[in-house]
Amino acid sequence: MSHTAEIIAVGTEILLGNIANTDAQMLSQSLSTLGVNVFWHTVVGDNPQRLREALDIARHRADIILTTGGLGPTYDDLTKQTICAAFGQKLVLHEDILEDIRAFYQSALHVPMPENNTQQAELPEGCTVFDNPVGTAPGCAFEADGVHVLMLPGPPHECETMLRRCVEPYLRALSKEVIVSHDIMTFGMGESSVDQLLHDRMVRMVNPTLATYAKPCEVRLRATAKAAGAEEAEAMLAPVVAEVRAALGDYVYGVDVKGLEAVCFQLLKERNLTLSTAESCTGGRVAERITALPGVSSVYRGGVVSYWTSVKAAVLGVPQETLDQYGAVSEETARAMAEGARQITGADIAVSVTGVAGPDRDERDNPVGLVYIGLATPEGTFCRRTDSGRRRRDRIQELAANHALDVVRRYLTGLPIG
Amino acid sequence: MSHTAEIIAVGTEILLGNIANTDAQMLSQSLSTLGVNVFWHTVVGDNPQRLREALDIARHRADIILTTGGLGPTYDDLTKQTICAAFGQKLVLHEDILEDIRAFYQSALHVPMPENNTQQAELPEGCTVFDNPVGTAPGCAFEADGVHVLMLPGPPHECETMLRRCVEPYLRALSKEVIVSHDIMTFGMGESSVDQLLHDRMVRMVNPTLATYAKPCEVRLRATAKAAGAEEAEAMLAPVVAEVRAALGDYVYGVDVKGLEAVCFQLLKERNLTLSTAESCTGGRVAERITALPGVSSVYRGGVVSYWTSVKAAVLGVPQETLDQYGAVSEETARAMAEGARQITGADIAVSVTGVAGPDRDERDNPVGLVYIGLATPEGTFCRRTDSGRRRRDRIQELAANHALDVVRRYLTGLPIG
Structure with missing residues (x-):
C-alpha cells in the first residue's frame, strides 16, 4: 500500500522569508525515493494554535505527518507539546536522553547544560526516539489513530542527519517494496543537451524511472527501480545505467559519488x-x-x-x-x-x-x-x-x-x- | 487593519523535492516588509482537486491569497480554472493580452505563438492584470467575498519581476502600515546564552519584537517594528538595537551586514x-x-x-x-x-x-x-x-x-x- 505524506514546517523565520524551506525539499526527495507520495507542504509560525489547526487538517488527509522545527530549548519551540495535545500523547522526561544532552554539553561544549534544555529530553511516552548526534534536540515518531507522526529538528544538518540515520529506516519498514536508485553524475553537458539525448527514453519509462536533476553547474541523472527485493531492483537498474553511460560517454564522472x-x-x-x-x-x-x-x-x-x-x-x-x-x-x-x-x-x-x-x-x-x-x-x-x-x-x-x-x-x- | 496572507504554491516539482519553494521565501520577505502577516505557506501538486481544497481552507483563514505556478500553457497548468471555479469568477479571453503574447513570441522568441498559449490570455473578468515582461503568462488579482486573490507565475525570475512591478504596489495600496526590521549579527556566543540574557525582554515585547535565529556558528537577532511610517518604526527600533548592543557588547559585529x-x-x-x-x-x-x-x-x-x-x-x-x-x-x-x-x-x-x-x-x-x-x-x-x-x-x-x-x-x- 502506498503512503500519503504531509510535511509541516514550524518556523516563523520561514514565513518571514529569512530562510527557504529546504528541509521540505530534502525530505520530499527522500520520501519520493522511498515510494511515499508527498501531497502537501505546509508552513506555520511558532504559534501553537495555528500548528494545532494544521495538524487537524493534515491528520485527515495524510497517513504520515513529518514536522520540522520547534524542538529547541527556546520559549517559542512548541511543536512537541502541541502535537502531543492533538494526538492525546503524554510527554514524559526521558532520563537517558537528558543524560545524553548533559554529556554533549560537557564533552562537546565544555559548559554545564542550561536548565532550559531539560525540555528537549521530554518526548511522547512509548515513542521511537530518533537520536541527534549533531545537536541537542532528539526527534521521535509515534503512531496514533492510523497516522504516523515524525518530528525532526529544523536546522538542516540536524534534519538531514536524522533523516538518513533514523527516518529512512523507519519509513522503509512501513512498506513492503524496496526502492533503489543510482545517481549518475555528469559534468560538461548542459541539462537541455542531456534531456534531448535521453528525452524519448525517459518519458517511456515507468519502472525503472530516469530523471535529470540540474545543479547549477552539473547534471545528475537518477535511475530508480521499485521491486520486491534489492537484488531484483539492482538487476532492473543495471541496463539503465549502462545505457546512460553509453549515451553520455566520458561526461559521466561517476555513479553514486559525492562530487x-x-x-x-x-x-x-x-x-x-x-x-x-x-x-x-x-x-x-x-x-x-x-x-x-x-x-x-x-x-x-x-x-x-x-x-x-x-x-x-x-x-x-x-x-x-x-x-x-x-x-x-x-x-x-x-x-x-x-x-x-x-x-x-x-x-x-x-x-x-x-x-x-x-x-x-x-x-x-x-x-x-x-x-x-x-x-x-x-x-x-x-x-x-x-x-x-x-x-x-x-x-x-x-x-x-x-x-x-x-x-x-x-x-x-x-x-x-x- | 493588518492583513493576513497565505501563499499557495502549485507545483509537483516542489513536492518531489526537485526545487525548493524559493518563490514563497521571496514573497514572504516582501510581504513582511509591507506589513502583511504571512501565516501559512501551502504547496500542492498540479492537481485541481487538492488545489481546490487548499483554496477552501485558505479563504477562511486569510484575507490575501497569493498563488505561484500553474499559469503556463501545458496541460497540468490548472491554477486559473480552479481558482475561478472556487470564487465564482468567469474566465474570459483578453484580446489585448493575446496580442501581447503573440508579439512576445515574434519579437523575443522569433517563432509564431503555439495555439495552446491562447489560454494564457484568459483571465477572470474585471481582474487587475499583472503584465509579465519576462515571460508569456500574465498574472492577475481580484477581490471576491472579502478575499484578495493574486496569481503569479512560478519561474522565480518571472515571479520576482511581477512582485516588484505589480504585486507590491497592489498590496501597498491595501495597507496603512509599514514594517521595518534590523538584523543584529553576533559571533562568539551560543544561542542558549544569548537567549538566557535576553529571554525576559523578548517574551515581553509585542511591537517592536525581537527574535533570535541561529546559524551553525553565529546568532542573529532580528528586531522588527510596525508603524504608520518608516521614521516612526526606526524610532521604535533604535532603543532595541541599543539595548541588544549593550547586553551583548562586542559579540555584536554589525547590524544589517552580510557576514x-x-x-x-x-x-x-x-x-x-x-x-x-x-x-x-x-x-x-x-x-x-x-x-x-x-x-x-x-x-x-x-x-x-x-x-x-x-x-x-x-x-x-x-x-x-x-x-x-x-x-x-x-x-x-x-x-x-x-x-x-x-x-x-x-x-x-x-x-x-x-x-x-x-x-x-x-x-x-x-x-x-x-x-x-x-x-x-x-x-x-x-x-x-x-x-x-x-x-x-x-x-x-x-x-x-x-x-x-x-x-x-x-x-x-x-x-x-x-
Missing part, C-alpha cells in the same frame, strides 16, 4: 599521487572542496590563492615577463601558475585556475566568465580554456572550480583534457 | 590596509569567503593553503625547529604561519588558521576541534586558541574560519583579540 573532488581523491589514492592547487579567480574554492573530504591529507599537499598578480610572481614564481606580456588571465599564466605550485609544494601534479569572475571585465578587457585551467604533470603541462558566458560571480567561481577538478579527473583517467 | 567577511572588507577599505591568509585546517574557507565579495581585490592579496607541514615550511617559511618542537597545531606555528604569509605576500596584516578538523586526533594527540588563529600585524603578532569541542568536520572548519575573520575584525576595531 568531482571525491572522484579525484579516489583516483589520486589509487595512483599514489599527490596534488596541489594554484587559484586566482576561484579564491580557494578548489582547495576548500578538496579539504572538505576526511583523510584527504594523504594526497593533497596544499596550494596558493594568488589573488594579486604580485602574489602570482612572488609566491608561485610566475615570470614577470609572462604576466606583462600575456596578462594574469591567459593560457601562459595558467601554465606557469600550475608549474609554480607543483614546484614549491613538491606535489606530483598541480592544477591552476585564472579567470575573470566579474562583476567587471579585467584591465585587459577579458570578458567576465573567461577562465583558464592549467595542469602541471610529470608528462608536461596542459591547459583548458573555457568561457561559460555566465555573468553571476558565484556561478562563474563554482563552474571554474568544477572545470579544474574535471581536468584533474580526466588526466588521472587518461582522457583528453579537452 | 564577518563583509565587515572585514569594509574595515580594511576604511583603514586602507591589505590582508592575506595562511590556512591549514580550514583549507581555503577563509579565502573563499573573502573572495566571494565583488571588488575585494582592493584589500585581499591572496594566501596559502598549507595543508602539509612541508608546505608550511617551504612556502610560508615556518622554521623547521618550530614544527619539530611544537607541532603543526600550536600557537608557535600559527604565529609563524601568519608572519610568513604577511611577508611573502607583502600584505599589511595576515591571519592564519591551524587546527584539527578531524575525524581523528592529530599525530601529537591534539583533540578534534582544537584550533589556533594567528594574526601578524605591524604592531606584532597575536594568537587566539579555541576549542569548540565539536566533532563534525565541516562545522569545525566553518567555525574556525569565523574565528579567523573575527580576529581580523577585532584587530581592525581595536578590540582585544581574546
Whole structure:
C-alpha cells in the first residue's frame, strides 16, 4: 500500500522569508525515493494554535505527518507539546536522553547544560526516539489513530542527519517494496543537451524511472527501480545505467559519488599521487572542496590563492615577463601558475585556475566568465580554456572550480583534457 | 487593519523535492516588509482537486491569497480554472493580452505563438492584470467575498519581476502600515546564552519584537517594528538595537551586514590596509569567503593553503625547529604561519588558521576541534586558541574560519583579540 505524506514546517523565520524551506525539499526527495507520495507542504509560525489547526487538517488527509522545527530549548519551540495535545500523547522526561544532552554539553561544549534544555529530553511516552548526534534536540515518531507522526529538528544538518540515520529506516519498514536508485553524475553537458539525448527514453519509462536533476553547474541523472527485493531492483537498474553511460560517454564522472573532488581523491589514492592547487579567480574554492573530504591529507599537499598578480610572481614564481606580456588571465599564466605550485609544494601534479569572475571585465578587457585551467604533470603541462558566458560571480567561481577538478579527473583517467 | 496572507504554491516539482519553494521565501520577505502577516505557506501538486481544497481552507483563514505556478500553457497548468471555479469568477479571453503574447513570441522568441498559449490570455473578468515582461503568462488579482486573490507565475525570475512591478504596489495600496526590521549579527556566543540574557525582554515585547535565529556558528537577532511610517518604526527600533548592543557588547559585529567577511572588507577599505591568509585546517574557507565579495581585490592579496607541514615550511617559511618542537597545531606555528604569509605576500596584516578538523586526533594527540588563529600585524603578532569541542568536520572548519575573520575584525576595531 502506498503512503500519503504531509510535511509541516514550524518556523516563523520561514514565513518571514529569512530562510527557504529546504528541509521540505530534502525530505520530499527522500520520501519520493522511498515510494511515499508527498501531497502537501505546509508552513506555520511558532504559534501553537495555528500548528494545532494544521495538524487537524493534515491528520485527515495524510497517513504520515513529518514536522520540522520547534524542538529547541527556546520559549517559542512548541511543536512537541502541541502535537502531543492533538494526538492525546503524554510527554514524559526521558532520563537517558537528558543524560545524553548533559554529556554533549560537557564533552562537546565544555559548559554545564542550561536548565532550559531539560525540555528537549521530554518526548511522547512509548515513542521511537530518533537520536541527534549533531545537536541537542532528539526527534521521535509515534503512531496514533492510523497516522504516523515524525518530528525532526529544523536546522538542516540536524534534519538531514536524522533523516538518513533514523527516518529512512523507519519509513522503509512501513512498506513492503524496496526502492533503489543510482545517481549518475555528469559534468560538461548542459541539462537541455542531456534531456534531448535521453528525452524519448525517459518519458517511456515507468519502472525503472530516469530523471535529470540540474545543479547549477552539473547534471545528475537518477535511475530508480521499485521491486520486491534489492537484488531484483539492482538487476532492473543495471541496463539503465549502462545505457546512460553509453549515451553520455566520458561526461559521466561517476555513479553514486559525492562530487568531482571525491572522484579525484579516489583516483589520486589509487595512483599514489599527490596534488596541489594554484587559484586566482576561484579564491580557494578548489582547495576548500578538496579539504572538505576526511583523510584527504594523504594526497593533497596544499596550494596558493594568488589573488594579486604580485602574489602570482612572488609566491608561485610566475615570470614577470609572462604576466606583462600575456596578462594574469591567459593560457601562459595558467601554465606557469600550475608549474609554480607543483614546484614549491613538491606535489606530483598541480592544477591552476585564472579567470575573470566579474562583476567587471579585467584591465585587459577579458570578458567576465573567461577562465583558464592549467595542469602541471610529470608528462608536461596542459591547459583548458573555457568561457561559460555566465555573468553571476558565484556561478562563474563554482563552474571554474568544477572545470579544474574535471581536468584533474580526466588526466588521472587518461582522457583528453579537452 | 493588518492583513493576513497565505501563499499557495502549485507545483509537483516542489513536492518531489526537485526545487525548493524559493518563490514563497521571496514573497514572504516582501510581504513582511509591507506589513502583511504571512501565516501559512501551502504547496500542492498540479492537481485541481487538492488545489481546490487548499483554496477552501485558505479563504477562511486569510484575507490575501497569493498563488505561484500553474499559469503556463501545458496541460497540468490548472491554477486559473480552479481558482475561478472556487470564487465564482468567469474566465474570459483578453484580446489585448493575446496580442501581447503573440508579439512576445515574434519579437523575443522569433517563432509564431503555439495555439495552446491562447489560454494564457484568459483571465477572470474585471481582474487587475499583472503584465509579465519576462515571460508569456500574465498574472492577475481580484477581490471576491472579502478575499484578495493574486496569481503569479512560478519561474522565480518571472515571479520576482511581477512582485516588484505589480504585486507590491497592489498590496501597498491595501495597507496603512509599514514594517521595518534590523538584523543584529553576533559571533562568539551560543544561542542558549544569548537567549538566557535576553529571554525576559523578548517574551515581553509585542511591537517592536525581537527574535533570535541561529546559524551553525553565529546568532542573529532580528528586531522588527510596525508603524504608520518608516521614521516612526526606526524610532521604535533604535532603543532595541541599543539595548541588544549593550547586553551583548562586542559579540555584536554589525547590524544589517552580510557576514564577518563583509565587515572585514569594509574595515580594511576604511583603514586602507591589505590582508592575506595562511590556512591549514580550514583549507581555503577563509579565502573563499573573502573572495566571494565583488571588488575585494582592493584589500585581499591572496594566501596559502598549507595543508602539509612541508608546505608550511617551504612556502610560508615556518622554521623547521618550530614544527619539530611544537607541532603543526600550536600557537608557535600559527604565529609563524601568519608572519610568513604577511611577508611573502607583502600584505599589511595576515591571519592564519591551524587546527584539527578531524575525524581523528592529530599525530601529537591534539583533540578534534582544537584550533589556533594567528594574526601578524605591524604592531606584532597575536594568537587566539579555541576549542569548540565539536566533532563534525565541516562545522569545525566553518567555525574556525569565523574565528579567523573575527580576529581580523577585532584587530581592525581595536578590540582585544581574546
